Amino acid sequence: MIQFFGKSAELQLEKDVSTRYLPVVIAAMIFLAALSIGGLFSLSNAISDWSKTLTDNLTVEIAFDPSADLDKKVTDAVALLSATPGVASARAIKQDETLQLLEPFLGKNAALGGLPIPRLVEVIIAQDSAIDLAALNRKLAEAVPGARLDIHRPWLDKMVLLGRSIQILAAGIMLLIGCVTVIIVIFAVRTGLIMHSEVIQVLHLIGARDNYIAEQFQNYFSRLSFLGALPGLIVAIIVMFIFNFLVGSLEASMLPPLSVGIEGTVALMLLPFLVALLTKYTVRRVVLKSLRRMM
Amino acid sequence: MVRFENVGMRYGLGPEVLRDISFHLRPGSFHFLTGPTGAGKSSLLKLLALSHRPSRGLITLFNKEVSSLARDDLPSMRRKIGVVYQDFRLLDHLSALENVALPLKIAGAKNDQIYQHVAELLEWVGLGRQVDAKPPTLSGGEKQRVAIARAVINRPQLLIADEPTGSMDAEMGLRLMYLFQELNKIGTTVVVATHDLELIKRFGNPVMFLKDGLLTTRVQDELPATFSKDPV
Numbered sequence: 001m002i003q004f005f006g007k008s009a010e011l012q013l014e015k016d017v018s019t020r021y022l023p024v025v026i027a028a029m030i031f032l033a034a035l036s037i038g039g040l041f042s043l044s045n046a047i048s049d050w051s052k053t054l055t056d057n058l059t060v061e062i063a064f065d066p067s068a069d070l071d072k073k074v075t076d077a078v079a080l081l082s083a084t085p086g087v088a089s090a091r092a093i094k095q096d097e098t099l100q101l102l103e104p105f106l107g108k109n110a111a112l113g114g115l116p117i118p119r120l121v122e123v124i125i126a127q128d129s130a131i132d133l134a135a136l137n138r139k140l141a142e143a144v145p146g147a148r149l150d151i152h153r154p155w156l157d158k159m160v161l162l163g164r165s166i167q168i169l170a171a172g173i174m175l176l177i178g179c180v181t182v183i184i185v186i187f188a189v190r191t192g193l194i195m196h197s198e199v200i201q202v203l204h205l206i207g208a209r210d211n212y213i214a215e216q217f218q219n220y221f222s223r224l225s226f227l228g229a230l231p232g233l234i235v236a237i238i239v240m241f242i243f244n245f246l247v248g249s250l251e252a253s254m255l256p257p258l259s260v261g262i263e264g265t266v267a268l269m270l271l272p273f274l275v276a277l278l279t280k281y282t283v284r285r286v287v288l289k290s291l292r293r294m295m
Numbered sequence: 296m297v298r299f300e301n302v303g304m305r306y307g308l309g310p311e312v313l314r315d316i317s318f319h320l321r322p323g324s325f326h327f328l329t330g331p332t333g334a335g336k337s338s339l340l341k342l343l344a345l346s347h348r349p350s351r352g353l354i355t356l357f358n359k360e361v362s363s364l365a366r367d368d369l370p371s372m373r374r375k376i377g378v379v380y381q382d383f384r385l386l387d388h389l390s391a392l393e394n395v396a397l398p399l400k401i402a403g404a405k406n407d408q409i410y411q412h413v414a415e416l417l418e419w420v421g422l423g424r425q426v427d428a429k430p431p432t433l434s435g436g437e438k439q440r441v442a443i444a445r446a447v448i449n450r451p452q453l454l455i456a457d458e459p460t461g462s463m464d465a466e467m468g469l470r471l472m473y474l475f476q477e478l479n480k481i482g483t484t485v486v487v488a489t490h491d492l493e494l495i496k497r498f499g500n501p502v503m504f505l506k507d508g509l510l511t512t513r514v515q516d517e518l519p520a521t522f523s524k525d526p527v
Contacts (some may be wrong), residue, residue, distance in 0.1 A: 010397065012388050202384045205346055206398045206445070207374035209367075292366065 010203060011196050011213070013220040018191045022221075023228030025184055030232030030275060031239075033177045034268055038240050040170040041264030042257075047163040050156060058133070060090075060121035063146040070119050077121050077144045084136060086129035093120040123149075181275065182282050185225070189217060189286045204294065214287040218280045225279035229272035237268070296322040296484050297343065297453065302352030304338055311350065312338045314508045320486070322452070325479045327495045328488040330505035336457070336488045337381075339505065343455050343486060344378045345369060357452065374402055377446035377483075379456035383438045385430040385445070391417060391437075392426040395444040402449065416444045420474070421467075436463035443471060447478060454478060456487045460494060472498060492521065 013019065060081065062073050074092045081090035098117055125131060137149040193200070200213055244257040260268065297320040304313040313335045320326060328336055341347040342354060345361065354361040357375060364372065377398075385394050392413050399409045417426050420440040430438055439459065446454060454475065460468030472487075472494065479485045486503075489495065495502055504513045 010386060010389070015388075198384070199386060201346070202386065203397075203401070204370075205344060205373060205378060206401060207370045207449075208401045209370045212401060 009216070011192075011199055011216045011220075013192060013196070013216065016192060016195060018195065019188050019221070019224060022184070022188050022224050026181065026225050026228030026275065026279075027232035027235075029177050029181045029184075030229040030271055031236045033174055033275075034233050034236030034271060035239065036170045036173045036177070037264060037267050037271070038236070038258045038260055040167055040174075041260040041267065043163050043167055043170070045259055045261050045264075047160055050159060050163075056125050056127070057152070058123040058125065059150045059152070060123060060140065061148050061150050062119040062121070062144065063148070064116040064118050065146055066116075068146070073144050073147065074119050074121060077140060077147050080140060080143050081121065081123055084131070086126050086131040088124040088126040090124075091122045093122055095119075178278065181225075182278065185221060185279050185282050186286050189221060189283050190290070192217065193287065193290050200291070201294070204291075210288055210291040213291060214284050217287045218283040221283045222276040222280040226272050226276040229275045233268065233271055296320050296324070296357065298353075298355040299342075300353040300355075302342065302349045302354055304335075304342060304347065305350045312508050313342075313349075313510075316352070316510045318503060318510060318512070320484055322484055323479065323482050325476070325485045325498075325500045326487070326503055327498075327500055328486055328503045328505065329490065329492070329495060332490075334505040335508045336505055339510075340378075340455055340457050340486070340488055343453070344376055345373050374398065374449055375452045377449060377451035377454045379439070379443050379446045379454075379459045381457040381461060383430070383442040385438060385441055387430050390427045390429055391422055391433065391441045391444075394430065394441055395448050398445060398449045413444075413448060416448055417441075420444050420471075436467055439463055440467075440471070443474070447474075447483075451483060454483050454485045456485070458489055459487060460489065460491060468494065469497075492519070 060077050062070060062077060064070070078090045078092055081087050095117070098120055102117070133149060133151050140147045140149055203213055240258045240260075244259075247257045297318075299316050299318050302313060302316040303311050305311045316339065328339065330336055338347070342349055343356075345356070348362065356372060359368075359372070386397070389397070392410065395417060396409045396413045399412065414423075414426060417423055420443060422428075422437060422440055422444070425433065425437060428437075430441065433441065439461075440463075443456070443459060446456070456475065459471060459475075463471070468491075475485050475487065476498075502513050504511050
């Protein structure tokens, strides 16, 4: 790796005490950035899944009525929905399944059987079909008193809004991490320039171009960034796995597991290279700008 | 080769350390620069070595006016100038060979050519056995010779030396002055700044005399016997 980035033969930046902890700081930054990326992509995937699932999926809710024959209402609703063009399937959700859905909120030991729980029918809409949901809702209410079509849209809209807000926050955190990294690198480079000013002056006076000096700085600092980014990324990936393991161990958890998908994986893998490139570009600009002030 | 016209120099907002300096060095000439301590010799050498710009006046080096030079033109100009500093300015972590090779490496020469030339030159200045020695392990005279070798490795058109014999015994000092003479004979313009009036008298080259920031040209007979508090 050292060969790849080159050595700072004349300046001997490798022996600088001032930059010794830079990889640690970069590792911490990359750790946070990787977690932000994990959150960003997981949320993006989750929103996409919710939208897809809930767009094709409707629920009919038949209000609890102790005096009515709820089983008949359910059968009538399923029959009506099954006969509706554009409906792929309509399935009555059994009482046990409904109770299972409530278990995470009310507990296993609660006397769920005695609760006035509405009856549910799951409706799958056929792909590429255009159903007038408002008309279907009216028709259903007339045929089955107490039945209501829940299209999930208001809930989904709120969830999507929440998800997008968190995504913007994560992107903001990424931007902040990038800015802080750049500032830290700038301070480290400026310290290096001051510490090595005599050698730089000698190099200039024997004919070295600014690029020659800048290359030694940019190679060294991008190497530090890359070597710092690797452990930061590895630790972040381990943390994500631990998080997923913990989420998986919770029964019927409300927390989705971190799933970054292919794009997220690529983004994570590119992170050390991107931080090395960002460092290289930053260092080059700072060094060239500082050298221009010299004769 | 080198032309100064009414050149003045000051550091920051301080007083002028050089005033109305005008002279012309022809290609292949050999000049001594002398004067009492604080006269401005080092400042004049800094202007010659392109490490500082003048506050006023015109400096022409290799037929180019220095103040009109773009920053990108400076490295190629500096490669035509060899400088021997009083404090050597060697890179302590590099060996004698690597220090001397530096100007060639920076100029983009190939490694095999670099090290062949450098080894020969180090042999010639009497450091053939210390090519791998780092400057902190060398004596003052040896460091000075490494610095001289670094200054001349590029065959500069202009060689500037600031007290080059100050750190060595008389015999080695003379030997290095003969080296400068040899380089001068093959066309290198040489400027040697020194306090050593005996050395100046021995070689008999033209002398630029600096006092209180003003430059005069003197013949050997007009030089003071010593640099006391109030010379000449």
